[in-house]
Amino acid sequence: MSFSVLLIKILEYMFVAGWAGSVIVLLLTGYEDVGTLLDKEDEASK
């Protein structure tokens, strides 16, 4: 396996694993975002 292929394989794994983790981030922060939006406290700062 050449260096280029090895590098690309590593980059591909990083990208796929990173996206999988990012989707979890999106789900968790999205859930939190709903709470933030529904929280009417401090709306005066609008």
Place this chain on the structure above:
Amino acid sequence: MSSTTNSPTGSNRVRIVVATSVMLTFISYWRAAAIILNDLGSSAFYACGIAEQAIGKSAPWFVLGVMLFAFAVRAVYVESCSMFVRGGVYRVVKEALGGTLAKISVSALMFDYILTGPVSAVSAGQYIAGLINDTIAIADAHGWVPVAIHRLFHGTPQVGVNTTAVLFALAVTLYYWRANIRGIEESSEKALWIMQITTVMVVLLLGWSFFTLAKVGGHLPPFPTLANIHYSSESLGFWKHSKLPHMFGVLGLIIGFGHSVLAMSGEESLAQVYRELAHPKLKNLKRTAIVIGVYSFLFTGLVSLLAVMLIPDDVRTRVYSDNLIAGLAMHMVGPEVLRLAFRAFVVVVGFLILSGAVNTAIVGSNGVLNRVSEDGVLADWFRRPHKKFGTTYRIVNLIVVLQLFTIIVSWGNIYTLGEAYAFGVVWSFVFKAVSMLVLRYRYKGERNWKVPPNLHLFGVEIPIGLASIAMVLLSTAIVNLFTKSVATVSGIIFSVVFFTIFSVSEKVNQRKHAHNLANMTEQFQLQLAESVERESVGIRAGNVLVPVRDYNTLTHLRWVLEHTDTHEQDVVVMTARISQFGAAAYSLSTEQMFSDYEQTLFTRAVSVAESVGKKISLLVVPARDSWSAIAQTAHNLESSGVVTGLSSKMTTAEQAFALGSAWEAIPEPKRQFVLQIVQTDGIVDTFRIGPHTPTMKNEDVVLLHRLWLNLTREPGLENVHHHDILTEALTRFARDYGARDREEIVKELKRHGADGGPTPVRRIADQIDTVQPGPARAERDDGPPGSKGSGAD
């Protein structure tokens, strides 16, 4: 020198109070979102077109993916802001990886900022040129173009799109260069207004597009698989002749993602606006992040998808690849004239938002270089203020020259510009995310929020979310190095040049600063104070505050000192150390707060005081906005007056209005004061800031007196006073205005205004009188407010 300044220690050194807390005006999350979206939203006008040229028709899926991923990237900024109030790239990288990598990250950021201008200006030019050409073509199709003109142009007259775009871009850049040299103010009000107009366009665009889709139907773009990604000859860069991009499926996705990543440029602004967000800051930052995330997903993401679905392939790639939204407007269902009108509206909005991005690029770059200069990594020569306008014109010149060079070299090729732009965007994100990952282990201070999820194994925290985001960014950035040859070469050259300048400057400045520090220690004694208080400055209430900025224009200071008995009334000379928009991510150290420029400024101020033989107190205040800093300092120091020079870009009334507006923003209870503006020709305009007794017209005084006479004849009202009548009248007025007669009152007041000449629109600060120079001055010009014999009140 000791005779001219308050020095409690009795030493020969001049004591200067340096406030360490920045005086900021706080903004709502809506305004913060508008500021960010002016940059982030502008990429909707060109991102998908550039991506499609690189990877083919499946580009909208990648743009949507980037906008989705941008939600996750926002979480990184929220975490960094929860750690540092100024949580931008430079600060975070410096904390995590040290000064060298911080300089490299700033070089990448500068590449991003400097390219924002050309890419936005050229894109706006492309939209305008496209509109001109299509309008002429439609007119020609209807036979409205005279035959002679037709013959002259050998067909339908058309403007050269790239040439027009370049000329427009040069003109816009030069316009904002002039504006920045003159020192225009960044306003969240304007950003909000632009975003309101943009929102109208987005709603119309999406609504009309979905209606068109329902009427004529459409096909989703091909899904992003290796078979559907069609690389252009330029999109593989150094891998142009390699088989590698065609061998790996996921690599194709990374290449596509890398060509679309510029769609999320502008997210860095999230860290910059954080300092200015109103309480509760973190919650409002999250709200801002939600607003920009949803907005940019709908605007940039959905509009890209709809454009590819509704515009036929051959027309889209041939005519509208550089002005995709205009193409979308022209392919809706409906009369041609209506579509053309809507396209014109798209062009106007594009012009506003993209031109705004040009200004943001100059202001942002200026801010970054200013802070870097203050950090000692750029020669102080760059920070020398313009003689007339007081702006850092050398930095602005440098930025604009680089931008003009970029525009001319690219000659309107938006694809090349966009590709190069992505280099700066992605690498500044990489530095940020990797640094945040390092700080998870190195930073032990306060952290109010963390990117989820985080696993705990054997007492060690594993930041899965943060690491995931960093991995996507890093893999994309590395692949971009191979696939974007122009961006890689130009980005590396640019970054190396800037890094070298920073490093050499730092070495030179270290020696120079050591010398200056020794001089400063001999001359000035810095006393740090958390906030500006009368006690910390060592002055009495009723003092006169004299803001100074440019050491070439200290006429007003001389005027104050000549007219003030400093035994009776203290004179405080203050300078606001402005932390501009785009630079808020950078911290100010004492050396930055009191750099060699402030030394020169205060040395001149002290020599003016020495020449008059009066005492002054010196104060440095960090601030986001000079007017807020003056108003808050006057309030905190219980000043009876503020005396300032005439601004080079504002009239006295505008200056008074600006200070009045800043005063209005201070929470109650607050004190009123008098503002005097000393002009170079000796004329002094005086204004009252805050609520005050109005100047009454003679007939109103007569009417009031007549009413009083009549009322005192009523049984039981013998002891009524004039002020009782005014109180009753105003109470009734307020009641009527608040309820039933509002419109009638407004109409009446407008009529009064018309009868009595132009009604002043700006009434926050009322002018009292104007003192003329010359012989009359001796009688009328009694000196600063509160001074002996002052006639200000």
